[in-house]
Each structure stands twice: as C-alpha cells, then as structure tokens.
Amino acid sequence: MIKKLDKLIVKAFVGPFIATLFITSFVLVLQFFWLYIDDIVGKGIDILTILKFVMYVAATVVPLALPLAVLLSSIMTFGNLGETFELVAIKSAGIPLLRFMRPLFVTTMFICGVAFMFNNYIIPVCNLRFNRLKYDIINKKPAFDLKEGSFYTSIPGYAIKVGKKEKDDSTVTNVVIYEKDYNLQDNFIVAEKGVITLSPDKRFMIFKFKNGWRYQERGSRGGGTEYIRLGFKEFQKSFDMSSFMFNNTSDSAFKNNWQMLSVRQLSISIDSVNKMIDHQRKITAMNYLPFAKYVDSGWAKVDSVKKVKSIKDIIPDSAWTSTNDRLVSQATGIKSTIESMLPAYDDKRKELRYYKIGWHQKYSMSLACLVLFLIGAPLGSIIRKGGIGTPLVFAVIFFVVFFLLNNFGQKFVKEDVLSPFVGMWMATFILVPIGVFLTYKAMRDSQLFNKEFYHRILKNIGPYLEKLRRGKKEA
Secondary structure, eight states: OOOHHHHHHHHHHHHHHHHHHHHHHHHHHHHHHHHHHHHHTTSOOOHHHHHHHHHHHHHHTHHHHHHHHHHHHHHHHHHHHHHTTHHHHHHHTTOOHHHHHHHHHHHHHHHHHHHHHIIIIIHHHHHHHHHHHHHHHHHOOOSOOOOBTSOBOOSTTEEEEEEEEOTTSSEEEEEEEEEOOOSSOOEEEEEEEEEEEEOTTSSEEEEEEEEEEEEEEEEOSSSOEEEEEEEEEEEEEEEEOGGGSOOOOOGGGTTTSGGGOOHHHHHHHHHHHHHHHHHHHHHHHHHHOGGGGGTTTTTTBSSSSOBOSSGGGGSOHHHHHHHHHHHHHHHHHHHHHHHHHHHHHHHHHHHHHHHHHHHHHHHHHHHHHHHHHHHHHHHHHHHOOOSSHHHHHHHHHHHHHHHHHHHHHHHHHHTTSSOHHHHHTHHHHHHHHHHHHHHHHHHTTOOTTOHHHHHHHHHHHHHHHHHHHHHHHHO
C-alpha cells in the first residue's frame, strides 16, 4: 500500500528528475554538435533532415543522460528535504533512512527497466539511423569548398589547389589541378586564373581556365615516354559532382555493427564468432600441427621397459642430422603459415570482444541508474543542501568518476587487457561499495561533508600539535 510519505518522496523526485534529464540530454547533444559542427555546416541540408539528425542524437545520449539525471535528482531531493528539516522530522518519527529511500529505490528500479528496454530496442535502431544519416551528411560535399594554399581531394580522381579565391567565391587564381589516374604518367593543369560555375542540374562543376598549360605523359613501363605540353588562353574542364549529392545510404551498410544490435542479436553473433574461432583453431591444429593429437597417447614408451627422454633415443645417429634439418624446415614453414593466419584470427577475436562489450553494456548502463542512486540518495541526506549549486558539484564529481571508469574499462576490453565482464562492470564494482559506505554514514547522521565538523577536529588537534612542537624544542 502506497502511503502519503511515499507519494511525498516520489513527487519531490519526479520534478527534478525530468528537469535534469532534459538539461543533461541537451548538454550531451551540444557536446556532439561541437565535435561534428565542421562536417555539418555548409552542406545545404534541409530543415527536416537536421531535425531528424537532432532527434537521433538526442536518443543516442539517453543511456548516458539517465544515470546522471538519477544521480543529480536524488541528491537534490534528499538535499531539499534535509535543508527544510523534513528529513529530521521523518527520522524523529522513527522512520529509518532505508524505509525513507524505499519508494525512490522502487522508482529507480523501474527506471532501470525502462533504460534496459530503451537500450535494447530503441538505441540499436537510433544508432543505425543516426550513423547512416551522419555518414550521408559528412560525405555530402558542398558545391565547392576550396581552401587557399591546400589541395582539395574530395573530387574522385583529382587534387585541386588554388593560390587565392576571390570574394565572389567563383573566381580563383594560380590554379593547379593534378589528375590521379594511378598510372605511371603524371597529368596536370596549371593556369593563372579560373572561373567556377555549376551546370543547371548541378551534376557537373565547370572549370573555365585562362592563360595556362596542360602537361601530359604518355608511355608504358617497357617502352618510351612521350611528354606533351599544351598552352592555352582558354580551356574548359567539367568535373562530375554526382558524389556531392545527398544520398540515403542503406541501413544494411551498418546493420552488423555491435552498436546496432539487441541483446538477442548480440548473443547470436557471439555464439557464431565463437564457433568460427573454434573451427579455425581445429583446422590449424589438424592441418599444421598433426602431431598434437598424439601428445597424450603414450608415445613416450618405446616398449614396456625403456622410456623415451629425448627424441634422440628413437632416431639413429646416422639419421639425426637429416631428420633435424627436416624438422627445422617443417617447423619454420608451420610458423610462417600460422603467422600469416594470425591477422584474421586477431580480427575475429577483436570482433568477439566488441560484441561482448555491447552485450554487457546493455545491462551495465541500465543498472548504472541504480548504482548512482545508491550514491546520490545518502549523499543528499548527508550534505543537506538543496537547489542546483552544491548537488550539482557532487553529482558532476561522481558522474565524472563513473564516466572515466566506464570508458577506461571499455578501452581496456578493446585492447584485450581486461575481460569484457570485468571491464564493462568495473565502474559498478568500484562505485557500489562507495554507495554502501555513504548509506552507512547517512543512517548514522554522519557529518562527512560538514565543514564545521572538520573545523572542530582541526581546532582540537591544534593544541596537541602545539604541545608536541614545544616538547621538541625543550628536548
């Protein structure tokens, strides 16, 4: 049965939670745009595409925004109740802190469930659409984006360099165009001036050169080379701009990425990659290490009396040199073959680690809401400060710790330093004991974050230190 106290606490929590979730999501979205602003601005993207892009970005930051929102709102809730002495009144009525935390604990468990469902069903789709749209936007090149003094290589097959670009953004001087045909010959154009225009359908960029030279080489590797230099007063060249158009890339280009899969799909992928790795190991052992299956078959016994201590015991001295040479040659060949197979094997192991990262991340990021609540609730009851000031400081500190531990763990797993389980749950393993410790202190009305408490300690220690100092002088 829900009591009035439970309603009071949940009601006090919901408002700050919604506000902080919106604020943290907004900040994380802005952070993303700061990273990709150069790739988005100037692309001529329509408003609808931009709104879709913002929607996908906002959805992808929700798994990170939820734990921070739970942490900040729980500190604010208990801090507000402590600052207004409601927390003191509740405790004086004989209600323990754990009973006081129970409704928000249940609410946080519900948020964890919602976070898991969101991570498992919504985030893979949003990541898929978001990465597809980001790829299209970044690769949608502007009509012309030449920079003075540097080569522009976005047009397939060409590298263009201009000395200066006029204010009209279509007239350029000191133009060099290098044709990349990947043959032995070098073909390029040098012109004093050029004017850039677009065809009516915007599929071709027309370059009208004035006063320049066109250099060509003709020949083959085995024969001679012919050099051609053609001077011109006016010369026109067209560049295909079809790759500059905005394209809707198919979802299939990204669908196998570990960030675009649900728990069920990740489990299937992990099982498939494990089978492929095991099969590769067996094939390697059977084809290149045929003696491996005889290791435990008792080959060390020549007869019932004599046991073999070395391979020399079963090979005559006259055949030892030739046998040794053959063994070394065969071992060298096996080593070279296995080393050539290592890159493919390492790629499969890396792919397996990424799938396991995604699988554990679905659960660890969902339970992070509960972990940070276990820190935020007792922390708020200890500091007893409401508002957005002090709670925000502590929330940022603990969230940065969580964020760094989570990122370090993921990095260590990718580098094969830690197992996926240890790496992806490292933040939880470290923060849960901190939450238990803070809860223990809050239940006993600890003054852990009260500056007056430390001031009194230093005041009491002062005379003792002074006494020690005098004793040293007298000695």
